[in-house]
Amino acid sequence: MARRRVLLFLKPFDVYPPRPCAGPAASFPTSSSPPPSQPRAANPKVLSYLDDRCRVHKDTIDLCQSVLQHKSLDWTSVQRNNFSQPIRDVDLVITVGGDGTLLRASHFLDSSVPILGVNSDPTCPKEVDELTDEFDARRSTGYLCAATAGNFEQILDATLDGSRRPTELSRISMKLNGIQLPTYALNDILVSHPCPASVSRFSFRKMSSTGESSHLINCRSSGLRVSTAAGSTAAMLSAGGFVMPLSSRELQYMIREPISPTDADKPLLHGLVRQEQHMLVVWYNQEGAVYFDGSHVVHSIQHGDTLEISSYAPTLKVVLPEHLLMKPSE
Numbered sequence: 001m002a003r004r005r006v007l008l009f010l011k012p013f014d015v016y017p018p019r020p021c022a023g024p025a026a027s028f029p030t031s032s033s034p035p036p037s038q039p040r041a042a043n044p045k046v047l048s049y050l051d052d053r054c055r056v057h058k059d060t061i062d063l064c065q066s067v068l069q070h071k072s073l074d075w076t077s078v079q080r081n082n083f084s085q086p087i088r089d090v091d092l093v094i095t096v097g098g099d100g101t102l103l104r105a106s107h108f109l110d111s112s113v114p115i116l117g118v119n120s121d122p123t124c125p126k127e128v129d130e131l132t133d134e135f136d137a138r139r140s141t142g143y144l145c146a147a148t149a150g151n152f153e154q155i156l157d158a159t160l161d162g163s164r165r166p167t168e169l170s171r172i173s174m175k176l177n178g179i180q181l182p183t184y185a186l187n188d189i190l191v192s193h194p195c196p197a198s199v200s201r202f203s204f205r206k207m208s209s210t211g212e213s214s215h216l217i218n219c220r221s222s223g224l225r226v227s228t229a230a231g232s233t234a235a236m237l238s239a240g241g242f243v244m245p246l247s248s249r250e251l252q253y254m255i256r257e258p259i260s261p262t263d264a265d266k267p268l269l270h271g272l273v274r275q276e277q278h279m280l281v282v283w284y285n286q287e288g289a290v291y292f293d294g295s296h297v298v299h300s301i302q303h304g305d306t307l308e309i310s311s312y313a314p315t316l317k318v319v320l321p322e323h324l325l326m327k328p329s330e
Helices: 044-069 099-106 125-131 152-160
Strands: 004-010 073-079 092-097 115-119 167-169 173-176 188-192 200-208 217-221 223-227 251-256 270-273 277-283 287-292 297-302 306-310 316-319
Touching: 004 044, 004 099, 044 073, 044 092, 044 152, 092 099, 092 152, 099 115, 115 152, 173 297, 188 200, 200 223, 217 223, 217 251, 251 306, 270 277
Parallel strands: 004 073, 004 092, 092 115, 115 316
Antiparallel strands: 167 316, 173 306, 188 223, 188 287, 200 217, 200 277, 223 251, 251 270, 277 306, 287 297
């Protein structure tokens, strides 16, 4: 039997900029010190905390590599910042970091290769409560990550022997002027002016596969956000959206900060794009951008461009945390 092939997809170690570490005196300027090149943190506990985050992340990577080393697997590791090709010829992708690393890896995957996320530094609620008056001690969210350093081997074994099966999650597809873009969004897309202080001008309508459509809505706003079911707990929820069942193949959309909408348009500024529908957007600014799952993947758009947004995309197989798994009755 052929050995299974695994790709370990890593968040980089140096997520925070380096700082002097020659001893306690190096962290604080003296009267003879030259002006600092950048502001220094007022609380040295913050610097120590950030150092710990890097250390914990590296320890989790070391643990995952050690576990893989003792399995009958062919595996290799890559850093996410150094990767730009479709992922093929592997049986499983394991991401080590948080949701951002899993999202980044998803852009290189079709529907054939499952992905398992390891949250390398999960938040400790007790620590957050103790430090809330000093700084924000929340760590990685890892909403879609099924494993941590504590249970990685157990989840990996269950995934490999088939007792833990991946769930197929829907993604967002976009055509730009009729041409399919190569990236599919697992969480959400944002269509906006590249400058957050500038107004976004566009129109949109929802179209069905039978040719029926909603009335045309002309918008001046901060942009358009569209999310999947998986992404409905992220920025969409923060903006006032609602959580969707993970099994949903519908998309949720929201016009961000609309300017003087008409009474007729207001009910259509936030809603759903059904599985058999797509959203047709025409862009009217001189410049614009489409952001896929955050800021790492960006496509430029310009005046007159048309965008077709739908869920007609390859699903992604994700090994989900236990609490997100759908019940058999659902």
